Amino acid sequence: MLVHTALHRAEQVARHWAASGCPVVIHADTNVPRKQFEKFRKSLADVGTIRFSRRHRCEWGTWGIVAATQSAAEQMLADFPEVRHVYLASGSCLPLRPVQELIDYLAARPQTDFIESATTSDVPWTVGGLDSERFTLRFPFAWKKQRRLFDGYVRLQRRLKRKRRMPNDIVPHMGSQWWCLTRQTLSAILQDPDRPIYDRFFRRVWIPDESYFQTLTRLYARDVQSRSLTLSKFDFQGKPHIFYDDHLQLLRRSDCFVARKIWPRADRLYEAFLTDEAHAMKRTEPNPGKIDRIFSKAVERRVRGRPGLYMHSRFPNRNWENGLTGARxxxxxxxxxxxxxxxxxxxxxxxxxxxxxxxxxxxxxxxxxxxxxxxxxxxxxxxxxxxxxxxxxxxxxxxxxxxxxxxxxxxxxxxxxxxxxxxxxxxxxxxxxxxxxxxxxxxxxxxxxxxxxxxxxxxxxxxxxxxxxxxxxxxxxxxxxxxxxxxxxxxxxxxxxxxxxxxxxxxxxxxxxxxxxxxxxxxxxxxxQGMHPYLMGDFPVDQPTMPAGRNRQRKPYLVKK
Incomplete structure (x- = not known):
């Protein structure tokens, strides 16, 4: 588990995993104050199957998240030799089904790795204009905290036409950060003799947590299912959807094992899903596609809205409207x-x-x-x-x-x-x-x-x-x-x-x-008088002569059926 905020919820979920027979290794971001971290660690000291890994600073889009994952994964493999699959989750992830169902599901697939992994040419969801350039350019600066340096260095590399080559000619892949890998595949990645070469290359890749394991898994895995067992949805700007209490039925319909990102104050969700097996969801194949239609409609409503109705997502941007007016x-x-x-x-x-x-x-x-x-x-x-x-x-x-x-x-x-x-x-x-x-x-x-x-x-x-x-x-x-x-x-x-x-x-x-x-x-x-009234058409100057005794005023007339 990678945690950095809402530690009380992370404690609650970690206990749920451990109580169901799953050992847990937690990585806490170094941005978490030491006093708060020590309190968090002591709160879980009574659970023998929970460990804490070496801490790293995790800045979004940088190498720290991969380093944190490596440290936690190494400790998991070393401390728990009976583990067959390693599931990566965050502190805001919430199990939606009994953990035993996940254990049984993975036991039936002992050689299968579940990780979204697609080549850059096949990934349509990248946001920000960087897909293949994530690997060919260098990114030493953080996008959020050093935005001007980030953008300036990208422009400089493009101007100089600087490009990096993939080590050992590996094919870069991208996908969701939240994976579930077999011990065999994960240990092969972490113990590869060329790991220093790969680490040095991916250290300067942008958002490496979406490409490091996704790329290297392809070198060692026997059976890759290019999908994540974690339900995670993103809007048109690439920002993750946050699930609240009123999404309870929506999450039940997904049949997924785990969902993120859960709002820390969604008490109803935590009470509903961190429960005994009798009140949990039915056994079935995970199918996040069942709710894709709802998310697609939500994105369309936010981006396009209703015809003729202006709202904050488009006003006052001209030509962003879904129809100028709402009716004929x-x-x-x-x-x-x-x-x-x-x-x-x-x-x-x-x-x-x-x-x-x-x-x-x-x-x-x-x-x-x-x-x-x-x-x-x-x-x-x-x-x-x-x-x-x-x-x-x-x-x-x-x-x-x-x-x-x-x-x-x-x-x-x-x-x-x-x-x-x-x-x-x-x-x-x-x-x-x-x-x-x-x-x-x-x-x-x-x-x-x-x-x-x-x-x-x-x-x-x-x-x-x-x-x-x-x-x-x-x-x-x-x-x-x-x-x-x-x-x-x-x-x-x-x-x-x-x-x-x-x-x-x-x-x-x-x-x-x-x-x-x-x-x-x-x-x-x-x-x-010199003014040419041409818009009236060929209007006659002389009116037709009306018969004597007839009213010259034009009268309305009827058209009968």
Whole structure:
């Protein structure tokens, strides 16, 4: 056992091993204060099959951990000649099954070594960019305490193209530190005449405890099972998962003999597993793969999260999100300008929550003209414009389950335009040039109208360019105003069908379109004043002559089933 902290738990586990007939050799890190170590050793003095080996300083990623393992293993082989297998564990390891089951399991496999051992080209889980370079470069500095020297020396060796050769042309292997080796294999490693050569080489390997025994075992073992009998899980950053009290059932499902890393205060786990055989787990083959799916889902949840939900693992890193928003929504541009009652009409035709201009200069116009909506979101423009993207994602997350739609146009705050274009959940319907209708019906000086029209056209054109870029993910449908006014009901029918709240059905009524009499001449006047309104399409200057006695105002019409 390699221990360095939570010595009271290490004492409890050591007694459990010894009481089950297994001799124990403990190595305590020299970082443990002498007074604390002596107290720990005296607490176990009454157990005759527990020994303490020569102490070493164990810095993570350095040779000290291997040296500690060698010293403890040598003492185990020397003091207990009846031992057939040597099991390496830490002070945070916890036996999950009766120790006698492990003894019987190993007795049935007297020549088998259990050690995860794979070549560097076959190991996909190395973190930090160093796999084969662990062996070809030198690492005299500790990664945790001497990080700048560590990184600087690595860069220097790469620049000088310095490489070391493996002694005796052995093939480097890597794997979990927690192994179970036969006496024959372990003694062959420790008594090898070339051991000084191997020790000198691996002393400057990075994280040698994951490669020393894993490599040398291949030279002597008769039957290697490339797996560990200890359950240990690591996250995507290479940090070990810690097991707490609420992991009790999860650990039971693994059927493994030993697990690490156990939280020292997990009283429920220690009470459940350090018990008599009648209350322990059933005899079965260790199968950590049974819980791999749970760990994979946990890693995915931490790395990717739920679509549209931002959390500390990715915020504020841009493009780390699992989807910009949490649900589909529809953006209308130009429709509220062309129809006098578009929002009430759309609300009647669909089950959607129909907002107004959420990014209007004055405030966010929520559905129902609310000032505060789901999630206690305020309509204040100052709050919204602090983080427009977060405002949109929060609105969609808080209202998920409801179809959301809102109006957007060139007169709104445009900081959100890039997000709309990149969001795969966005369905954007645009009638280009419809922003000119409010100018047409306004009572303003024509010079002001011309300047405003030029500004709005430039803004809308920039938004259309965003939607046409290869990286854009939004589903955008675009009509010129001239195209739209020719067949408005067919287009509206397609939009409501796409929203799909009540299923495809024919519209029973139409919204009231703004009177566009004279709009063609208005556009011609803009051209005459030097402003070219090209986004409206080919809009005729002269309106068709209406028959006498007929109302010239355009009326909505019905499309019957």
């Amino acid at each position: 929504y529809t953006v209308f541009q130009g429709f509220a300008e062309l129809f006098e009652d578009f929002e009430p009409w759309l609300n009647r035709m669909t089950d959607a929550k129909v907002h107004g201009h959420l990014f209007a200069p004055d405030r966010a116009h929520f559905a129902g003209d609310l000032h505060v909506t789901s999630g206690a979101m305020s309509d204040a423009a100052l709050i919204r414009d602090y983080r427009p993207r977060s405002f949109l994602t929060n609105l969609m997350w808080n209202s998920r389950g409801d179809q959301q739609c809102f109006q957007f146009g060139p007169m709104d705050a445009q900081e959100i335009a890039d997000t709309l274009a990149l969001d795969s959940n966005a369905r954007i319907a645009i009638v280009t040039g419809a922003w000119a209708v409010p100018l047409f019906t306004s009572n303003r000086n024509f010079a002001e109208i011309r300047a405003e029209a030029a500004k709005l056209q430039r803004i809308e054109s920039d938004f259309l360019d965003l939607l046409r870029k290869p990286k854009a993910k939004a589903k955008a449908t675009i009509w010129t105003m001239a195209e739209f006014v020719e067949t408005p009901m067919e287009i509206l029918q397609g939009i409501t069908n796409d929203m799909g709240q009540r299923g495809p059905r024919r519209l029973s009524e139409a919204p009231k379109m703004v009177d566009l009499t004279g709009f063609g001449q208005f556009l011609q006047n803009l051209k005459n």
